Amino acid sequence: xxxxxxxxxxxxxxxxxxxxxxMADPNIPNKPEQVTEAIEKLVEMPNGKRPLRTVVDKMMxxxxxxxxxxxxxxxxxxxxxxxxxxxxxxx
Numbered sequence: 001x002x003x004x005x006x007x008x009x010x011x012x013x014x015x016x017x018x019x020x021x022x023m024a025d026p027n028i029p030n031k032p033e034q035v036t037e038a039i040e041k042l043v044e045m046p047n048g049k050r051p052l053r054t055v056v057d058k059m060m061x062x063x064x065x066x067x068x069x070x071x072x073x074x075x076x077x078x079x080x081x082x083x084x085x086x087x088x089x090x091x
Contacts, residue, residue: 029058030057052072
């Protein structure tokens with residue numbers, strides 16, 4: 001049945017294999033404890049110093065930072081357009 005999906009099935013298979021390999025790679029930290037550690041660090045930060053977004057997933061190094069920076073710029077623009085620039089968190 002997968003053969004009926006042609007290239008889409010191939011891409012799904014490739015994606016699954018890549019994800020499985022990354023999850024098994026001992027050089028890529030992918031432990032659930034990382035989430036609780038990140039939350040703990042955020043809670044310990046003083047008010048006004050906490051970042052709007054925190055990257056925990058190290059499997060997508062570089063990509064998350066680009067997405068977050070873009071989202072930060074879009075959010076700032078939306079707030080400015082609504083006259084709410086003072087709500088912008090610039091960290």
